[in-house]
Amino acid sequence: MPDNWGFVLAAYGLAAVVLIAYWRRLVRRERATGAEHRPTVRRA
Amino acid sequence: MTFARRAFIVVWKDLLVERRSKETFNALFFFALLLLFVFQFAVGPDRERLAGTLPGLLWLGFILTGLLGLGRTFVVERENDCWEALRLAPGDKSAIYVGKLAGNLLLMFVVEAILVVLFGIFFNLDLAGVLPALVVVIGLGTVAFAAVGTLFAAMTSQVRARELLFPVLLLPVQAPVLLATVKATEAVLLGEPLGSVAHWLKLLGAADVIFVVVGVLTFDFVLEG
Amino acid sequence: MVRIVGGVTLVALAAGLVMAFGVAPREVTQGNVQRIMYVHVPSVWVAYLAFAVVLVASIVYLARRVDGADRLAHASAEVGVLFTGLTIATGSIWGKPTWGTWWTWDARLTSVSILFVMYLGYLLLRGMIEDPDQGARYAAVLGIVAAFNIPLVHFSVYWWRTLHQPPSLMKPGPGTMPGVIVAALMVNFVAFSLLYVYFVAKRVNLLRREAEAAA
Numbered sequence: 047m048p049d050n051w052g053f054v055l056a057a058y059g060l061a062a063v064v065l066i067a068y069w070r071r072l073v074r075r076e077r078a079t080g081a082e083h084r085p086t087v088r089r090a
Numbered sequence: 091m092t093f094a095r096r097a098f099i100v101v102w103k104d105l106l107v108e109r110r111s112k113e114t115f116n117a118l119f120f121f122a123l124l125l126l127f128v129f130q131f132a133v134g135p136d137r138e139r140l141a142g143t144l145p146g147l148l149w150l151g152f153i154l155t156g157l158l159g160l161g162r163t164f165v166v167e168r169e170n171d172c173w174e175a176l177r178l179a180p181g182d183k184s185a186i187y188v189g190k191l192a193g194n195l196l197l198m199f200v201v202e203a204i205l206v207v208l209f210g211i212f213f214n215l216d217l218a219g220v221l222p223a224l225v226v227v228i229g230l231g232t233v234a235f236a237a238v239g240t241l242f243a244a245m246t247s248q249v250r251a252r253e254l255l256f257p258v259l260l261l262p263v264q265a266p267v268l269l270a271t272v273k274a275t276e277a278v279l280l281g282e283p284l285g286s287v288a289h290w291l292k293l294l295g296a297a298d299v300i301f302v303v304v305g306v307l308t309f310d311f312v313l314e315g
Numbered sequence: 316m317v318r319i320v321g322g323v324t325l326v327a328l329a330a331g332l333v334m335a336f337g338v339a340p341r342e343v344t345q346g347n348v349q350r351i352m353y354v355h356v357p358s359v360w361v362a363y364l365a366f367a368v369v370l371v372a373s374i375v376y377l378a379r380r381v382d383g384a385d386r387l388a389h390a391s392a393e394v395g396v397l398f399t400g401l402t403i404a405t406g407s408i409w410g411k412p413t414w415g416t417w418w419t420w421d422a423r424l425t426s427v428s429i430l431f432v433m434y435l436g437y438l439l440l441r442g443m444i445e446d447p448d449q450g451a452r453y454a455a456v457l458g459i460v461a462a463f464n465i466p467l468v469h470f471s472v473y474w475w476r477t478l479h480q481p482p483s484l485m486k487p488g489p490g491t492m493p494g495v496i497v498a499a500l501m502v503n504f505v506a507f508s509l510l511y512v513y514f515v516a517k518r519v520n521l522l523r524r525e526a527e528a529a530a
Contacts, residue, residue, distance in 0.1 A: 050348040050412040057351040057408040061358075061401055065510070068397055072517045079524040238460065245453045249443050259440065259457065262433040263464050266471035273475065293470055300463050308456045311377050 093185045100189025101196070107166065108197075115197070118159050122205050125151045126212055144213060145275035149268060151205050152198070152232070153261075159197055160239035161256045163190055164247035173247075177313055187240060187309035191302070194236045202228055215279070223278040227287075230294035231271035237301035238263050244312045270294050317516045324513045327506035331357075334499035342496075348412050353499055355405040357507035358398045359427065364511060365395025366434065366462060373458035376451060382526070383519075385451040388458055390518035392437050394511055399431045422476045429468050433461045447526070 108114055129147045133140050167173045176186055206224070210217045217224065242259050246252040270290040277287045284291065335353035342349035372388035375381060406424050411417050418424070437457050444450035 050346065053348050053408050053412050054350055057405045058354055060404055060408070061354050064397070064401055064404075068514065072514070072521060075521055076517065076524070079521065079528055241456070241460070245440075245456065248449065248453075249440075251443060255436075255440065255443060259436045262429055262436060263460060265429045266464065266467040269471040269475045289474060293467065293474075297467050300467070301460070304460055304463060308377070308459060311452045311456055314452065 096185035097189035104193040163243040183310045183313045184306040227274045234267045234297040241305045324509040331503040331506040334502045339499040351409040357503045358402040362399040369458045370462035373455035386522040
Protein backbone atom coordinates (compact mmCIF):
# COMPACT_ATOMS: atom_id res chain seq x y z
CA MET A 47 0.00 0.00 0.00
CA PRO A 48 1.35 3.45 -0.83
CA ASP A 49 2.32 5.55 2.14
CA ASN A 50 -0.09 8.42 1.79
CA TRP A 51 2.13 10.88 3.64
CA GLY A 52 -0.11 13.61 2.30
CA PHE A 53 -2.95 12.35 4.44
CA VAL A 54 -0.77 12.00 7.50
CA LEU A 55 0.40 15.58 7.02
CA ALA A 56 -3.19 16.72 6.53
CA ALA A 57 -4.34 15.08 9.75
CA TYR A 58 -1.48 16.31 11.91
CA GLY A 59 -1.52 19.70 10.21
CA LEU A 60 -5.22 20.10 10.85
CA ALA A 61 -4.78 19.10 14.48
CA ALA A 62 -1.97 21.60 14.90
CA VAL A 63 -3.89 24.41 13.23
CA VAL A 64 -7.04 23.82 15.28
CA LEU A 65 -5.28 23.43 18.61
CA ILE A 66 -3.00 26.40 18.10
CA ALA A 67 -5.91 28.55 16.93
CA TYR A 68 -7.88 27.64 20.06
CA TRP A 69 -4.88 28.40 22.24
CA ARG A 70 -4.43 31.76 20.59
CA ARG A 71 -8.10 32.54 21.08
CA LEU A 72 -7.79 31.80 24.78
CA VAL A 73 -4.67 33.93 25.12
CA ARG A 74 -6.23 36.80 23.19
CA ARG A 75 -9.37 36.83 25.32
CA GLU A 76 -7.31 36.54 28.46
CA ARG A 77 -5.43 39.67 27.51
CA ALA A 78 -8.70 41.44 26.79
CA THR A 79 -10.12 40.73 30.26
CA GLY A 80 -6.77 41.58 31.84
CA ALA A 81 -6.81 44.94 30.12
CA GLU A 82 -10.28 45.73 31.40
CA HIS A 83 -9.14 46.01 34.97
CA ARG A 84 -7.09 49.07 34.20
CA PRO A 85 -9.45 51.57 32.61
CA THR A 86 -13.04 51.27 33.80
CA VAL A 87 -14.45 50.57 30.40
CA ARG A 88 -17.56 48.38 30.44
CA ARG A 89 -17.91 46.00 27.51
CA ALA A 90 -21.42 45.53 26.18
CA MET B 91 -51.72 16.22 48.34
CA THR B 92 -50.01 13.12 47.11
CA PHE B 93 -47.54 13.07 44.28
CA ALA B 94 -49.83 10.94 42.13
CA ARG B 95 -52.78 13.19 42.68
CA ARG B 96 -50.81 16.29 41.75
CA ALA B 97 -49.55 14.60 38.58
CA PHE B 98 -53.06 13.54 37.73
CA ILE B 99 -54.38 17.06 38.11
CA VAL B 100 -51.82 18.30 35.59
CA VAL B 101 -52.91 15.68 33.07
CA TRP B 102 -56.56 16.42 33.69
CA LYS B 103 -56.05 20.15 33.24
CA ASP B 104 -54.24 19.66 29.96
CA LEU B 105 -56.87 17.25 28.71
CA LEU B 106 -59.65 19.70 29.55
CA VAL B 107 -57.85 22.57 27.83
CA GLU B 108 -57.28 20.38 24.82
CA ARG B 109 -60.84 19.13 24.71
CA ARG B 110 -62.17 22.65 24.65
CA SER B 111 -59.79 24.07 22.09
CA LYS B 112 -58.81 20.94 20.15
CA GLU B 113 -56.11 23.02 18.55
CA THR B 114 -53.13 20.81 19.22
CA PHE B 115 -54.70 17.54 18.28
CA ASN B 116 -56.36 18.73 15.08
CA ALA B 117 -53.22 20.41 13.82
CA LEU B 118 -51.09 17.36 14.63
CA PHE B 119 -53.50 15.01 12.93
CA PHE B 120 -53.49 17.13 9.81
CA PHE B 121 -49.71 17.37 9.93
CA ALA B 122 -49.39 13.60 10.19
CA LEU B 123 -51.62 13.21 7.15
CA LEU B 124 -49.52 15.66 5.19
CA LEU B 125 -46.37 13.78 6.15
CA LEU B 126 -47.78 10.74 4.45
CA PHE B 127 -47.99 12.62 1.19
CA VAL B 128 -44.55 14.11 1.63
CA PHE B 129 -43.00 10.72 2.30
CA GLN B 130 -44.66 9.19 -0.71
CA PHE B 131 -43.46 12.01 -2.95
CA ALA B 132 -39.98 11.95 -1.49
CA VAL B 133 -39.48 8.22 -1.87
CA GLY B 134 -41.21 7.80 -5.20
CA PRO B 135 -43.63 5.25 -6.61
CA ASP B 136 -41.35 2.21 -6.52
CA ARG B 137 -43.15 -0.18 -4.17
CA GLU B 138 -40.06 -2.11 -3.17
CA ARG B 139 -38.09 0.95 -2.23
CA LEU B 140 -41.02 2.16 -0.22
CA ALA B 141 -41.35 -1.16 1.57
CA GLY B 142 -37.67 -1.04 2.49
CA THR B 143 -37.84 2.40 4.00
CA LEU B 144 -41.20 1.98 5.69
CA PRO B 145 -40.04 1.44 9.29
CA GLY B 146 -37.80 4.47 9.02
CA LEU B 147 -40.56 6.59 7.52
CA LEU B 148 -42.98 5.56 10.22
CA TRP B 149 -40.62 6.68 12.94
CA LEU B 150 -39.73 9.82 11.06
CA GLY B 151 -43.43 10.54 11.08
CA PHE B 152 -43.64 9.94 14.83
CA ILE B 153 -40.63 12.11 15.49
CA LEU B 154 -41.62 15.04 13.30
CA THR B 155 -45.10 15.07 14.73
CA GLY B 156 -43.71 14.59 18.21
CA LEU B 157 -41.34 17.51 17.81
CA LEU B 158 -44.25 19.75 16.99
CA GLY B 159 -46.50 18.41 19.70
CA LEU B 160 -43.97 18.13 22.52
CA GLY B 161 -42.35 21.45 21.78
CA ARG B 162 -45.56 23.09 22.76
CA THR B 163 -45.90 21.36 26.11
CA PHE B 164 -45.03 24.39 28.16
CA VAL B 165 -45.76 27.10 25.65
CA VAL B 166 -49.38 27.15 26.71
CA GLU B 167 -48.23 27.77 30.28
CA ARG B 168 -45.98 30.63 29.22
CA GLU B 169 -48.70 32.29 27.22
CA ASN B 170 -51.16 32.27 30.07
CA ASP B 171 -48.70 33.15 32.82
CA CYS B 172 -49.26 29.78 34.36
CA TRP B 173 -45.51 29.21 34.45
CA GLU B 174 -45.28 31.32 37.61
CA ALA B 175 -48.12 29.39 39.17
CA LEU B 176 -46.39 26.11 38.40
CA ARG B 177 -43.16 27.42 39.86
CA LEU B 178 -44.77 28.53 43.06
CA ALA B 179 -46.85 25.41 43.56
CA PRO B 180 -45.81 23.80 46.83
CA GLY B 181 -44.29 20.37 47.10
CA ASP B 182 -42.49 18.15 44.68
CA LYS B 183 -42.23 19.79 41.27
CA SER B 184 -41.51 16.48 39.59
CA ALA B 185 -45.19 15.67 39.94
CA ILE B 186 -45.68 18.30 37.28
CA TYR B 187 -43.12 16.55 35.10
CA VAL B 188 -44.89 13.22 35.49
CA GLY B 189 -48.22 14.84 34.74
CA LYS B 190 -46.89 16.54 31.62
CA LEU B 191 -45.18 13.34 30.56
CA ALA B 192 -48.39 11.38 30.94
CA GLY B 193 -50.26 13.96 28.91
CA ASN B 194 -47.62 13.91 26.21
CA LEU B 195 -47.63 10.13 26.10
CA LEU B 196 -51.36 10.15 25.65
CA LEU B 197 -51.11 12.65 22.84
CA MET B 198 -48.29 10.77 21.13
CA PHE B 199 -50.01 7.40 21.39
CA VAL B 200 -53.16 8.76 19.79
CA VAL B 201 -51.21 10.39 16.97
CA GLU B 202 -49.12 7.27 16.49
CA ALA B 203 -52.15 5.05 16.36
CA ILE B 204 -53.59 7.22 13.64
CA LEU B 205 -50.32 7.24 11.73
CA VAL B 206 -50.06 3.46 11.90
CA VAL B 207 -53.58 3.10 10.55
CA LEU B 208 -52.91 5.62 7.79
CA PHE B 209 -49.66 3.90 6.89
CA GLY B 210 -51.47 0.62 6.76
CA ILE B 211 -54.04 2.01 4.40
CA PHE B 212 -51.85 4.08 2.13
CA PHE B 213 -48.98 1.66 1.88
CA ASN B 214 -51.10 -1.43 1.93
CA LEU B 215 -49.71 -3.22 4.94
CA ASP B 216 -51.14 -6.23 6.66
CA LEU B 217 -50.88 -5.24 10.28
CA ALA B 218 -53.30 -7.68 11.87
CA GLY B 219 -50.79 -10.30 13.02
CA VAL B 220 -47.98 -7.95 14.00
CA LEU B 221 -50.02 -5.42 15.93
CA PRO B 222 -49.23 -6.56 19.49
CA ALA B 223 -45.50 -6.67 18.80
CA LEU B 224 -45.70 -3.31 17.04
CA VAL B 225 -47.49 -1.81 20.03
CA VAL B 226 -44.69 -2.96 22.34
CA VAL B 227 -41.98 -1.41 20.19
CA ILE B 228 -43.86 1.82 19.68
CA GLY B 229 -44.67 2.04 23.37
CA LEU B 230 -41.08 1.59 24.50
CA GLY B 231 -39.73 4.04 21.95
CA THR B 232 -42.32 6.70 22.64
CA VAL B 233 -41.73 6.70 26.39
CA ALA B 234 -38.04 7.47 25.82
CA PHE B 235 -38.90 10.18 23.33
CA ALA B 236 -41.51 11.81 25.51
CA ALA B 237 -39.44 11.58 28.69
CA VAL B 238 -36.59 13.63 27.27
CA GLY B 239 -38.91 15.72 25.15
CA THR B 240 -40.95 16.86 28.12
CA LEU B 241 -37.83 17.84 30.06
CA PHE B 242 -36.29 19.70 27.13
CA ALA B 243 -39.61 21.35 26.33
CA ALA B 244 -39.60 22.88 29.78
CA MET B 245 -36.04 24.08 29.33
CA THR B 246 -36.46 25.54 25.89
CA SER B 247 -39.78 27.21 26.66
CA GLN B 248 -37.70 29.79 28.50
CA VAL B 249 -35.38 30.51 25.59
CA ARG B 250 -35.78 32.98 22.76
CA ALA B 251 -35.42 30.68 19.75
CA ARG B 252 -37.25 27.78 21.34
CA GLU B 253 -38.65 26.28 18.14
CA LEU B 254 -35.09 25.90 16.88
CA LEU B 255 -33.38 24.82 20.04
CA PHE B 256 -35.88 22.12 20.99
CA PRO B 257 -35.30 19.82 18.01
CA VAL B 258 -31.59 20.62 17.99
CA LEU B 259 -31.28 19.39 21.57
CA LEU B 260 -33.72 16.50 21.35
CA LEU B 261 -32.71 14.80 18.12
CA PRO B 262 -29.11 13.88 18.97
CA VAL B 263 -30.20 12.47 22.30
CA GLN B 264 -32.85 10.39 20.52
CA ALA B 265 -30.40 8.94 17.99
CA PRO B 266 -29.88 5.62 19.81
CA VAL B 267 -33.61 5.30 20.48
CA LEU B 268 -34.30 5.87 16.81
CA LEU B 269 -31.76 3.24 15.77
CA ALA B 270 -33.35 0.75 18.12
CA THR B 271 -36.96 1.43 17.23
CA VAL B 272 -36.44 1.35 13.48
CA LYS B 273 -34.52 -1.92 13.63
CA ALA B 274 -37.11 -3.45 15.92
CA THR B 275 -40.02 -2.18 13.82
CA GLU B 276 -38.36 -3.55 10.70
CA ALA B 277 -38.18 -6.99 12.24
CA VAL B 278 -41.71 -6.84 13.60
CA LEU B 279 -43.21 -5.76 10.29
CA LEU B 280 -41.50 -8.72 8.65
CA GLY B 281 -43.36 -10.94 11.08
CA GLU B 282 -40.39 -11.90 13.21
CA PRO B 283 -41.06 -12.62 16.90
CA LEU B 284 -40.16 -10.04 19.55
CA GLY B 285 -37.51 -12.38 20.90
CA SER B 286 -35.37 -11.80 17.82
CA VAL B 287 -34.97 -8.15 18.71
CA ALA B 288 -34.70 -8.64 22.46
CA HIS B 289 -31.46 -6.67 22.67
CA TRP B 290 -33.07 -3.64 21.03
CA LEU B 291 -36.05 -3.89 23.38
CA LYS B 292 -33.74 -4.09 26.37
CA LEU B 293 -31.92 -1.00 25.15
CA LEU B 294 -35.21 0.83 24.80
CA GLY B 295 -36.27 -0.32 28.24
CA ALA B 296 -33.01 0.95 29.70
CA ALA B 297 -33.43 4.25 27.89
CA ASP B 298 -36.95 4.57 29.26
CA VAL B 299 -35.82 4.04 32.83
CA ILE B 300 -32.79 6.31 32.53
CA PHE B 301 -34.62 9.18 30.91
CA VAL B 302 -37.66 9.11 33.19
CA VAL B 303 -35.50 8.92 36.31
CA VAL B 304 -33.25 11.76 35.14
CA GLY B 305 -36.33 13.76 34.23
CA VAL B 306 -37.93 13.27 37.62
CA LEU B 307 -34.71 14.09 39.46
CA THR B 308 -33.77 17.19 37.48
CA PHE B 309 -37.15 18.78 36.77
CA ASP B 310 -37.05 20.78 40.00
CA PHE B 311 -33.93 22.53 38.76
CA VAL B 312 -35.58 23.40 35.48
CA LEU B 313 -38.69 24.86 37.04
CA GLU B 314 -36.80 27.14 39.40
CA GLY B 315 -36.54 30.76 38.42
CA MET C 316 1.04 27.35 37.68
CA VAL C 317 -0.89 27.10 34.46
CA ARG C 318 2.26 28.15 32.63
CA ILE C 319 4.12 25.22 34.10
CA VAL C 320 1.41 22.84 32.93
CA GLY C 321 1.64 24.47 29.54
CA GLY C 322 5.37 23.94 29.41
CA VAL C 323 5.13 20.31 30.44
CA THR C 324 2.34 19.82 27.89
CA LEU C 325 4.53 21.15 25.12
CA VAL C 326 7.32 18.77 26.07
CA ALA C 327 4.89 15.87 26.23
CA LEU C 328 3.43 16.71 22.82
CA ALA C 329 6.91 16.86 21.35
CA ALA C 330 7.68 13.49 22.89
CA GLY C 331 4.46 12.20 21.42
CA LEU C 332 5.45 13.32 17.96
CA VAL C 333 8.84 11.71 18.31
CA MET C 334 7.18 8.46 19.35
CA ALA C 335 4.65 8.63 16.56
CA PHE C 336 7.11 9.30 13.77
CA GLY C 337 10.51 8.28 15.03
CA VAL C 338 10.00 5.33 17.29
CA ALA C 339 6.83 3.62 16.15
CA PRO C 340 7.32 1.29 13.23
CA ARG C 341 5.70 1.47 9.83
CA GLU C 342 2.53 -0.55 10.02
CA VAL C 343 2.39 -3.71 7.95
CA THR C 344 -0.95 -3.52 6.19
CA GLN C 345 -1.75 0.19 6.04
CA GLY C 346 1.67 1.74 5.74
CA ASN C 347 2.62 5.02 7.31
CA VAL C 348 -0.88 6.43 7.11
CA GLN C 349 -1.66 4.39 10.21
CA ARG C 350 0.38 6.97 12.17
CA ILE C 351 -2.74 9.14 12.14
CA MET C 352 -3.91 6.85 14.93
CA TYR C 353 -1.55 8.63 17.32
CA VAL C 354 -3.57 11.81 17.03
CA HIS C 355 -7.00 10.29 16.34
CA VAL C 356 -7.27 7.89 19.27
CA PRO C 357 -5.91 10.23 21.97
CA SER C 358 -8.39 12.83 20.73
CA VAL C 359 -11.26 10.44 21.30
CA TRP C 360 -9.94 9.65 24.76
CA VAL C 361 -9.74 13.32 25.67
CA ALA C 362 -13.26 13.88 24.38
CA TYR C 363 -14.67 11.16 26.65
CA LEU C 364 -12.62 12.43 29.56
CA ALA C 365 -13.98 15.92 28.95
CA PHE C 366 -17.58 14.78 28.88
CA ALA C 367 -17.12 12.69 32.02
CA VAL C 368 -15.87 15.83 33.74
CA VAL C 369 -18.92 17.70 32.42
CA LEU C 370 -21.16 15.08 34.05
CA VAL C 371 -19.45 15.28 37.42
CA ALA C 372 -19.24 19.07 37.39
CA SER C 373 -22.91 19.33 36.39
CA ILE C 374 -24.02 17.10 39.25
CA VAL C 375 -21.84 19.02 41.70
CA TYR C 376 -23.26 22.30 40.47
CA LEU C 377 -26.88 21.22 40.88
CA ALA C 378 -26.16 19.71 44.29
CA ARG C 379 -24.00 22.50 45.71
CA ARG C 380 -24.38 25.56 43.43
CA VAL C 381 -20.66 26.14 43.32
CA ASP C 382 -19.90 28.56 40.49
CA GLY C 383 -16.55 26.91 39.93
CA ALA C 384 -18.31 23.67 39.03
CA ASP C 385 -20.41 25.49 36.45
CA ARG C 386 -17.32 27.06 34.91
CA LEU C 387 -15.56 23.70 34.86
CA ALA C 388 -18.52 22.11 33.09
CA HIS C 389 -18.63 24.89 30.52
CA ALA C 390 -14.90 24.81 29.84
CA SER C 391 -14.74 21.03 29.69
CA ALA C 392 -17.66 20.87 27.27
CA GLU C 393 -16.00 23.39 25.01
CA VAL C 394 -12.68 21.56 24.97
CA GLY C 395 -14.53 18.28 24.59
CA VAL C 396 -16.35 19.51 21.50
CA LEU C 397 -13.02 20.71 20.12
CA PHE C 398 -11.42 17.30 20.47
CA THR C 399 -14.54 15.50 19.28
CA GLY C 400 -14.44 17.55 16.10
CA LEU C 401 -10.77 16.75 15.75
CA THR C 402 -11.51 13.05 16.20
CA ILE C 403 -14.07 13.13 13.42
CA ALA C 404 -11.81 15.10 11.08
CA THR C 405 -8.74 12.94 11.63
CA GLY C 406 -10.87 9.82 11.42
CA SER C 407 -12.23 10.97 8.10
CA ILE C 408 -8.78 11.81 6.78
CA TRP C 409 -7.55 8.39 7.89
CA GLY C 410 -10.52 6.75 6.24
CA LYS C 411 -10.03 8.18 2.77
CA PRO C 412 -6.86 6.30 1.84
CA THR C 413 -7.65 3.20 3.88
CA TRP C 414 -11.34 2.71 3.15
CA GLY C 415 -11.52 4.69 -0.07
CA THR C 416 -14.15 7.07 1.24
CA TRP C 417 -14.19 10.30 3.25
CA TRP C 418 -17.13 9.17 5.28
CA THR C 419 -18.55 5.90 6.46
CA TRP C 420 -21.09 5.12 9.11
CA ASP C 421 -18.78 2.86 11.03
CA ALA C 422 -19.30 2.43 14.75
CA ARG C 423 -16.74 4.88 16.03
CA LEU C 424 -17.33 7.72 13.59
CA THR C 425 -21.08 7.44 14.05
CA SER C 426 -20.92 7.40 17.86
CA VAL C 427 -18.49 10.28 17.98
CA SER C 428 -20.62 12.29 15.58
CA ILE C 429 -23.65 11.88 17.79
CA LEU C 430 -21.57 13.02 20.76
CA PHE C 431 -20.40 15.99 18.73
CA VAL C 432 -23.87 17.27 17.97
CA MET C 433 -25.10 16.57 21.52
CA TYR C 434 -22.45 18.70 23.15
CA LEU C 435 -22.53 21.30 20.41
CA GLY C 436 -26.18 21.64 21.45
CA TYR C 437 -24.99 22.05 25.02
CA LEU C 438 -22.82 24.99 23.98
CA LEU C 439 -25.65 26.39 21.90
CA LEU C 440 -28.00 26.25 24.90
CA ARG C 441 -25.48 28.10 27.03
CA GLY C 442 -25.10 30.73 24.38
CA MET C 443 -28.81 31.34 24.13
CA ILE C 444 -29.72 31.87 27.77
CA GLU C 445 -28.93 35.31 29.11
CA ASP C 446 -29.54 34.74 32.81
CA PRO C 447 -26.32 33.16 34.06
CA ASP C 448 -27.98 31.23 36.88
CA GLN C 449 -30.62 29.76 34.59
CA GLY C 450 -28.00 29.00 31.95
CA ALA C 451 -25.89 27.16 34.50
CA ARG C 452 -28.82 25.10 35.76
CA TYR C 453 -30.16 24.16 32.34
CA ALA C 454 -26.70 23.34 31.00
CA ALA C 455 -26.11 21.11 34.00
CA VAL C 456 -29.34 19.20 33.35
CA LEU C 457 -28.42 18.82 29.68
CA GLY C 458 -24.90 17.74 30.62
CA ILE C 459 -26.34 14.97 32.77
CA VAL C 460 -28.81 13.77 30.14
CA ALA C 461 -26.13 13.78 27.46
CA ALA C 462 -23.69 11.81 29.60
CA PHE C 463 -26.24 9.12 30.41
CA ASN C 464 -26.99 8.87 26.74
CA ILE C 465 -23.41 7.93 25.89
CA PRO C 466 -23.67 4.24 26.79
CA LEU C 467 -26.97 4.05 24.91
CA VAL C 468 -25.26 5.56 21.88
CA HIS C 469 -22.45 3.06 22.10
CA PHE C 470 -24.54 -0.05 22.25
CA SER C 471 -27.09 1.06 19.68
CA VAL C 472 -24.50 2.12 17.12
CA TYR C 473 -22.35 -0.96 17.66
CA TRP C 474 -25.32 -3.31 17.22
CA TRP C 475 -26.53 -1.25 14.29
CA ARG C 476 -23.22 -1.73 12.54
CA THR C 477 -22.22 -5.26 13.41
CA LEU C 478 -25.39 -7.31 13.61
CA HIS C 479 -26.54 -8.64 10.25
CA GLN C 480 -23.76 -6.68 8.64
CA PRO C 481 -20.32 -7.77 7.54
CA PRO C 482 -17.90 -6.27 10.07
CA SER C 483 -16.28 -3.09 8.81
CA LEU C 484 -12.56 -2.68 8.86
CA MET C 485 -11.84 -2.23 12.54
CA LYS C 486 -8.83 -0.17 13.46
CA PRO C 487 -6.45 -2.13 15.69
CA GLY C 488 -7.14 -1.58 19.38
CA PRO C 489 -4.35 -1.45 21.97
CA GLY C 490 -4.91 -5.02 23.05
CA THR C 491 -3.81 -6.58 19.80
CA MET C 492 -0.86 -4.38 19.04
CA PRO C 493 2.87 -4.79 19.56
CA GLY C 494 4.47 -3.06 22.56
CA VAL C 495 6.15 -0.24 20.67
CA ILE C 496 2.91 0.93 19.15
CA VAL C 497 1.16 0.76 22.50
CA ALA C 498 3.97 2.76 24.08
CA ALA C 499 3.73 5.46 21.43
CA LEU C 500 -0.01 5.56 21.92
CA MET C 501 0.37 5.89 25.69
CA VAL C 502 2.81 8.78 25.39
CA ASN C 503 0.35 10.58 23.17
CA PHE C 504 -2.49 9.77 25.58
CA VAL C 505 -0.55 11.48 28.36
CA ALA C 506 0.39 14.43 26.16
CA PHE C 507 -3.20 15.00 25.02
CA SER C 508 -4.50 14.64 28.57
CA LEU C 509 -2.10 17.32 29.71
CA LEU C 510 -3.24 19.49 26.83
CA TYR C 511 -6.82 18.99 28.00
CA VAL C 512 -5.92 20.05 31.54
CA TYR C 513 -4.05 23.08 30.23
CA PHE C 514 -6.90 24.20 27.98
CA VAL C 515 -9.57 23.68 30.62
CA ALA C 516 -7.53 25.54 33.24
CA LYS C 517 -7.08 28.52 30.94
CA ARG C 518 -10.72 28.44 29.90
CA VAL C 519 -11.96 28.31 33.48
CA ASN C 520 -9.74 31.27 34.37
CA LEU C 521 -11.12 33.16 31.43
CA LEU C 522 -14.70 32.42 32.48
CA ARG C 523 -13.98 33.58 36.01
CA ARG C 524 -12.37 36.79 34.81
CA GLU C 525 -15.24 37.49 32.44
CA ALA C 526 -17.77 36.85 35.20
CA GLU C 527 -15.93 39.21 37.53
CA ALA C 528 -15.68 41.87 34.86
CA ALA C 529 -19.39 41.71 34.19
CA ALA C 530 -20.34 41.81 37.88
